[in-house]
Amino acid sequence: MRFTHRHAVEADLPRIVDIYNAAVATRTCSCDLEPITVEARRPSFLKHTPHHRPLWVAEDADEPALGVVGYLGFLHFMNERPGYFMTADLAIYLHPARQRCGLGSYLLTQAAKAAPSLGIEVLTATIFASNTGSLRLFEEQGFERWGFMPRVARLEGSERDLVLVGRRLYG
Template sequence: MTSPIRDAVAADAGGIAEIYNDAVAHTTAIWNEQKVDAADRVAWIEGRQTSGYPVLVAVDPADDVLGYASFGPWRPHDGYRHTAEHSVYVRGDQRGRGIGEALLRAAIARARETGIHVMVGAIEAGNTGSLRLHEKLGFARIGTMPQVGMKFGRWLDLALLQLTLDDRPNP
């Protein structure tokens, strides 16, 4: 059974911060090295939502956050306003249960509803689970940028994937 997905509220910030911090400390999914607190995530949620972008959470029956997804601007210039970059993170003990897929599907649906034309994923090239998930949902791998990041004392390659969300010929 898939966990319910809803829009995040400030009370979810602690759970989101825990997932984020676990990824910071133990994975190359996030290329940051600084952990965040719940207040930081409250500001992030509010900033996204005020700008018209969602923060979605998958929750268990006790309303604990199992994962989260969001999307926002791909680049800051007006010409990119129909393209969004997304992120999806799942709590470590919940991976492999379909939560990431459900969150990504929900983010794609929300992006379509808001008029986004292309969704971009920038994924560490060694993250085969995430790459497979995105390809399963129709994302095409469009390139790899070698050694553009570093973490844990090694260079990281960035795989770029994209999904065209509609077939409109003009914006």
């Protein structure tokens, strides 16, 4: 499969929400307990800009009719405190039909290439410890385990551990 990515536009928001809600339903990679709506997601969507903290959507170049099949967002690390602006927290979500086919690797590779032009030197992500597929994906892309937070989330009565992964791009 060949993938492409571009900056998300507001018309992509319903598909972004659909992909995210599919992840919410799995209880494996989000702490949201209920599906979100387009209107609820709009304020955070509007915070992304192409030159600061972009939000990308990915498409399958071999099947363009599918439309958006995943997305990656560069988020602020630690509540938008300026001293942390060199670090971005990544959010990556893939349509279930495009998981385990190279899309995640593609998006993370592109994020690492683009980060310096965005003033980003460090990439991080937090992943449930039980989400071995995502942990493996990030480790294959050069991320290391930088932290472990035991039992910090509860989903339907089940406590979850969280792993912080990170990658310093240079320096």
